Amino acid sequence: RGGSNKPNQPKASSGNPIKPKAVVSTTSGDSKLFPRSNASLTGLPSTNPLYMDDTYRNKAEAKVIQIVSGEQESIVITDQTIFHPQGGGQPSDEGTMTVGSNNFEVKKVTKAKETGAILHAGVFRRGSFREGDVVSQEVNMTKRIFHARIHSAGHLLDVAMAKIGEQRKPGKGYHYPQGAYVEYIGKIDVKERDAIVTKLQAAIDELIKSDIATKVELKNNIRHVSVAGVEEGCPCGGTHVRSTGEIKSMRVTKLKNNKKNARVSYSVEV
Numbered sequence: 001r002g003g004s005n006k007p008n009q010p011k012a013s014s015g016n017p018i019k020p021k022a023v024v025s026t027t028s029g030d031s032k033l034f035p036r037s038n039a040s041l042t043g044l045p046s047t048n049p050l051y052m053d054d055t056y057r058n059k060a061e062a063k064v065i066q067i068v069s070g071e072q073e074s075i076v077i078t079d080q081t082i083f084h085p086q087g088g089g090q091p092s093d094e095g096t097m098t099v100g101s102n103n104f105e106v107k108k109v110t111k112a113k114e115t116g117a118i119l120h121a122g123v124f125r126r127g128s129f130r131e132g133d134v135v136s137q138e139v140n141m142t143k144r145i146f147h148a149r150i151h152s153a154g155h156l157l158d159v160a161m162a163k164i165g166e167q168r169k170p171g172k173g174y175h176y177p178q179g180a181y182v183e184y185i186g187k188i189d190v191k192e193r194d195a196i197v198t199k200l201q202a203a204i205d206e207l208i209k210s211d212i213a214t215k216v217e218l219k220n221n222i223r224h225v226s227v228a229g230v231e232e233g234c235p236c237g238g239t240h241v242r243s244t245g246e247i248k249s250m251r252v253t254k255l256k257n258n259k260k261n262a263r264v265s266y267s268v269e270v
């Protein structure tokens, strides 16, 4: 589904498959700041994803499994995490991890596809950690909830498209604060676009006003998420708001064709 973020299968929209090596170049945007050798990051156990249980939980404790220190930036790996990693077209959480007065700023979080280990990249603002330390994790909730609203809006768009009779298979999705969109398979003729955008906006407004609860259930151990009352939820590892009402305000900003697909761009009010 367009709004989906398959837990074990990052979508094309999330960029290249996330490998520990890729973290080096993507985390700070400057590979020189980052540890050169990530060889030791292979063979890590998968991280227990606490963020999947409750979007609104902002704190947790976790044990440090490994630290890879760079000259300026480091990677901290813990046994479990409250931080949602980048993936499925959704940006990662940010926040802090602390042990006493030792403080690590979490700037970007990625998931190693091969192992399921979640890598917290960032900077020690004070002191450092040791393996075995129990850290207090705290997520920046302003960004967390904003990202959850934008991502949930992607799911909502799928439902609104179906509601107005545009039964198209969702493709790529991009759920960032700037330039969010979902693509649907098949082009839409330029003559039809204005009418579709008008109907789509009305359907979206109605779904938000109806304040429909988000449903999350496990099927064969895979988390399925249903937004805006769709019967069949889809597999998704993203963060979602409790109900459509919490998306608050969503505007369709553009409808255009991108190669063989129709791309619906949207924005969510800060």
Ligand SMILES: [Zn+2]
Pocket: 003, 004, 005, 151, 155, 225, 236, 237, 238, 239, 240
């Ligand atoms: Zn989702």
